[in-house]
Amino acid sequence: EVQLVESGGGLVQPGRSLRLSCAASGFTFLDYGMHWVRQAPGKGLEWVSGISWNSDSIEYADSVKGRFTISRDNARNSLYLQMNSLRAEDTALYYCAKGNSYSMSSFCDYWGQGTLVTVSS
Amino acid sequence: EIVLTQSPATLSLSPGERVTLSCRASQSVSSFLAWYQQKPGQPPRLLMYDASNRATGIPARFSGSGSGTDFTLTISSLEPEDFAVYYCQHRYNRPNTFGQGTKLGIK
Numbered sequence: 001e002v003q004l005v006e007s008g009g010g011l012v013q014p015g016r017s018l019r020l021s022c023a024a025s026g027f028t029f030l031d032y033g034m035h036w037v038r039q040a041p042g043k044g045l046e047w048v049s050g051i052s053w054n055s056d057s058i059e060y061a062d063s064v065k066g067r068f069t070i071s072r073d074n075a076r077n078s079l080y081l082q083m084n085s086l087r088a089e090d091t092a093l094y095y096c097a098k099g100n101s102y103s104m105s106s107f108c109d110y111w112g113q114g115t116l117v118t119v120s121s
Numbered sequence: 122e123i124v125l126t127q128s129p130a131t132l133s134l135s136p137g138e139r140v141t142l143s144c145r146a147s148q149s150v151s152s153f154l155a156w157y158q159q160k161p162g163q164p165p166r167l168l169m170y171d172a173s174n175r176a177t178g179i180p181a182r183f184s185g186s187g188s189g190t191d192f193t194l195t196i197s198s199l200e201p202e203d204f205a206v207y208y209c210q211h212r213y214n215r216p217n218t219f220g221q222g223t224k225l226g227i228k
Contacts, residue, residue, distance in 0.1 A: 059215040111164035
């Protein structure tokens, strides 16, 4: 059974940093691209970032480019999102999602339950 | 950035009815479009990928069609569990944007 478990969310002040983690199990992690998708309270879905199976291809939404860094550790079956210079508009539920191919150009076929990030003073 | 526009924003129907949801792209995305279903308090669930392929475990009452800029998701006969929010997403280029969603409610 595919499982994705996010952690690392919480309340943080504007301008500070946070690192999200996603522990994957139930599939061969290194065979698939991975994504972070967020959802602000009561709003729709926003794709944040994606990474290919071998980390060769990485992309970001314009709204987080230069502030967020996605990475993965295939030996640890883990995905990460380093979030710097956080803003109030980054407040959202952050989902880790498995891609349905090795590429970053993939759809999200399994999702975690999300971890909530609240940016507020 | 490719903008996906979903219509209608909301609709109310009864179980057993047929429904067609629309997703229009601001430029061609070929067939690289997916549909997701999201219920309150749950993560999204992939329904269709690459326009017309049902994801694993998705019932046959769900079907997708389209290419280029115009896509549809059809539910042939609504079940009570189908009332939810539906999103489209493309993977033609980055960012892989989502549509704003269509909320399907019970009449």
